[in-house]
Amino acid sequence: MKKILYVENDERLQFLIREELGSDNYEVITASNGKDALDILFNGGENSIDLIIMDIHMPKMDGMDTIGHILKSELDKPLIVYTGYSSYKEDALAMSADAYILKSHDLSELKETIHNLIGKHQGKG
Numbered sequence: 001m002k003k004i005l006y007v008e009n010d011e012r013l014q015f016l017i018r019e020e021l022g023s024d025n026y027e028v029i030t031a032s033n034g035k036d037a038l039d040i041l042f043n044g045g046e047n048s049i050d051l052i053i054m055d056i057h058m059p060k061m062d063g064m065d066t067i068g069h070i071l072k073s074e075l076d077k078p079l080i081v082y083t084g085y086s087s088y089k090e091d092a093l094a095m096s097a098d099a100y101i102l103k104s105h106d107l108s109e110l111k112e113t114i115h116n117l118i119g120k121h122q123g124k125g
Helices: 011-022 034-045 063-073 086-094 108-122
Strands: 002-007 026-031 051-054 079-083 099-102
Touching: 002 011, 002 034, 011 026, 011 108, 026 034, 034 051, 034 063, 051 063, 051 108, 063 079, 063 086, 079 086, 079 108, 086 099, 099 108
Parallel strands: 002 026, 002 051, 051 079, 079 099
Antiparallel strands: none
């Protein structure tokens, strides 16, 4: 089972994504902010996480700062920015995000992107 780290401060969205992706046979671990995500990633989770989904606006450490830390660490994991704000797209993609998806009630684009990125990443090594 592939493991996804979903970084989102809205508990309702955490629950929804965990349930939806769980039904597609993904295990979803959640973090409420970038600081918690980095703790998960760099305290033993770096080898078990297959993909990261990141919101932008969160307390303690926002998504853009978190992406910067991930980029500096050279952690080679697919990263999807999943947010309600379109204004960060160019910056996020320039910082090495693999995809930028606007939040929607229709999760088909997110699910398809996850499937494609995990498959592409598996074929890398």
